[in-house]
Amino acid sequence: xxxxxxxxxxxxxxxxxxxxxxxxxxxxxxxxxxxxxxxxxxxxxxxxxxxxxxxxxxxxxxxxxxxxxxxxxxxxxxxxxxxxxxxxxxxxxxxxxxxxxxxxxxxxxxxxxxxxxxxxxxxxxxxxxxxxxxxxxxxxxxxxxxxxxxxxxxxxxxxxxxxxxxxxxxxxxxxxxxxxxxxxxxxxxxxxxxxxxxxxxxxxxxxxxxxxxxxxxxxxxxxxxxxxxxxxxxxxxxxxxxxxxxxxxxxxxxxxxxxxxxxxxxxxxxxxxxxxxxxxxxxxxxxxxxxxxxxxxxx
Amino acid sequence: xxxxxxxxxxxxxxxxxxxxxxxxxxxxxxxxxxxxxxxxxxxxxxxxxxxxxxxxxxxxxxxxxxxxxxxxxxxxxxxxxxxxxxxxxxxxxxxxxxxxxxxxxxxxxxxxxxxxxxxxxxxxxxxxxxxxxxxxxxxxxxxxxxxxxxxxxxxxxxxxxxxxxxxxxxxxxxxxxxxxxxxxxxxxxxxxxxxxxxxxxxxxxxxxxxxxxxxxxxxxxxxxxxxxxxxxxxxxxxxxxxxxxxxxxxxxxxxxxxxxxxxxxxxxxxxxxxxxxxxxxxxxxxxxxxxxxxxxxxxxxxxxxxxxxxxxxxxxxxxx
Numbered sequence: 001x002x003x004x005x006x007x008x009x010x011x012x013x014x015x016x017x018x019x020x021x022x023x024x025x026x027x028x029x030x031x032x033x034x035x036x037x038x039x040x041x042x043x044x045x046x047x048x049x050x051x052x053x054x055x056x057x058x059x060x061x062x063x064x065x066x067x068x069x070x071x072x073x074x075x076x077x078x079x080x081x082x083x084x085x086x087x088x089x090x091x092x093x094x095x096x097x098x099x100x101x102x103x104x105x106x107x108x109x110x111x112x113x114x115x116x117x118x119x120x121x122x123x124x125x126x127x128x129x130x131x132x133x134x135x136x137x138x139x140x141x142x143x144x145x146x147x148x149x150x151x152x153x154x155x156x157x158x159x160x161x162x163x164x165x166x167x168x169x170x171x172x173x174x175x176x177x178x179x180x181x182x183x184x185x186x187x188x189x190x191x192x193x194x195x196x197x198x199x200x201x202x203x204x205x206x207x208x209x210x211x212x213x214x215x216x217x218x219x220x221x222x223x224x225x226x227x228x229x230x231x232x233x234x235x236x237x238x239x240x241x242x243x244x245x246x247x248x249x250x251x252x253x254x255x256x257x258x259x260x261x262x263x264x265x266x267x268x269x270x271x272x273x274x275x276x277x278x279x280x281x282x283x284x285x286x287x288x289x290x291x292x293x294x295x296x297x298x299x
Numbered sequence: 300x301x302x303x304x305x306x307x308x309x310x311x312x313x314x315x316x317x318x319x320x321x322x323x324x325x326x327x328x329x330x331x332x333x334x335x336x337x338x339x340x341x342x343x344x345x346x347x348x349x350x351x352x353x354x355x356x357x358x359x360x361x362x363x364x365x366x367x368x369x370x371x372x373x374x375x376x377x378x379x380x381x382x383x384x385x386x387x388x389x390x391x392x393x394x395x396x397x398x399x400x401x402x403x404x405x406x407x408x409x410x411x412x413x414x415x416x417x418x419x420x421x422x423x424x425x426x427x428x429x430x431x432x433x434x435x436x437x438x439x440x441x442x443x444x445x446x447x448x449x450x451x452x453x454x455x456x457x458x459x460x461x462x463x464x465x466x467x468x469x470x471x472x473x474x475x476x477x478x479x480x481x482x483x484x485x486x487x488x489x490x491x492x493x494x495x496x497x498x499x500x501x502x503x504x505x506x507x508x509x510x511x512x513x514x515x516x517x518x519x520x521x522x523x524x525x526x527x528x529x530x531x532x533x534x535x536x537x538x539x540x541x542x543x544x545x546x547x548x549x550x551x552x553x554x555x556x557x558x559x560x561x562x563x564x565x566x567x568x569x570x571x572x573x574x575x576x577x578x579x580x581x582x583x584x585x586x587x588x589x590x591x592x593x594x595x596x597x598x599x600x601x602x603x604x605x606x607x608x609x610x611x612x613x614x615x616x617x618x619x
Contacts, residue, residue: 037406037410039409085590088590089589089590092589093593094405094406095346095350095352095405096589096593098352098405098406098409099542099543099585099589100585100589100590102542103543103582103585103586104586106540106578106579106581107578107579107586108582110573110575110576110578110582111579118575221413222417225410225413225414261425263421263424263425264421264425266417266421267418270414270418271414273411273414274400274414274415277403277410278399278400278402278403281403281407
């Protein structure tokens, strides 16, 4: 295997891995605020891609405007989901919550099918231009956008947690919800904001990747499983875990294409998910905190 | 009226339904109700009674369908024997993967079973020599019972209906045994079940294998009825819709599985304007219903019955 081939695997692995990392971060955001795993997480990614494609190709919005509008709209939908359903069944059993978020997933997916049909949607890359070359590997400009915007978003999220008072209040909720409530933090508001941010991250990830992979109404569930795998791989509830896990999963997936027919690509990621959950549910970097998460998750 | 009497009465009404609905469209949906009932009962035992979620039932449904069909097409094995083999293989796969996987609970179990279903889907797409890949298998022979061939919707209705009713009656009986009480104890608290001597991992794997086998049986019936199978019939949506239909009908009661199976079969037809997007109704109903009443339609029916007929409450179907 030449250097160029290896570089190419790394490039495509890091690109798709950034998307998984963002989906994983979305899972973490909602989980940290509510102890709920949102099975509709992948639908936010799908909606991001589908809505951006419609806005850009059919309504002819400028790309930047479309991206911002779609991110905010899907973020708003996330907050609406919390308002309309999740906030009303906060104390329901895990199984009821699984079923409700699955119901939301099916509702959004079939809603998208009704609205835009079954065909893959596409819009052109953010900017036109020749691909870059790096040690013989071809890097699409769009892939560069995915990685750079992904890194910027992750840094912004860390800054938000570390510096802003709102972010610190959310972090306090994640660490100890009851304690945060007793300190006068509006926990319900924090949950709503978590849903907003989680859906927003997913939508941006979905929109960014669409020029490279297309967007179809039924891509959400598999993306959700992979984002969850990313999160579990790195250690659930841990931001850095989702990022490292996402990149690892992306790399494993892109390298698997060298050895297996491409039809098995999704299965490789799913097998990683199964192996991680069976062998080390607290993730590769999971410490005491993540084991607590694991106990909550496996109730 | 005891629960068994009620079941026999409904079984009788069910079996004379074709007299009223002999148009082939409705009859066809009644056949699907039979088939779906078989796997809904399995999932009801697994999810409702033992408390173990599965988002991978389409995987076992596919194993039953493909094993039985491939045997009939490639080795000439009689479909009735193939059906048996398909059921056993699905159940055995369920036991083998259930043993390790069911150590996981809640969200993790949901994720892993969903992953299993998607992997089975990938296998039937990729293993073209045996499964025909995307184009699937055609010309699957109908079931032959020696004197009669099950080659019309009416015959299939009675054949699958008989199996479904037997499974239904056995399940109604099963849920009153100590075995089912062990399942329910395990659902409420694994520690409590273990402390009274229940072998948790064995029990879980057995119930998982039972649900898997029933899904396999349903898959084999489906394949020999339709005569054609492709990966499209065994997607993650198949698993999710079955689970959502069961939850709408009501978990924790075998009767809920009945309501769910009929709903799963008829809803696409009632909502035929939506074409393949009928799932939007499942999603919407589940969201609204579970926000109001996590027990599903059965729980609502029972509470109505209790309000109207206070004395009948003791014998309510949901209390089985």
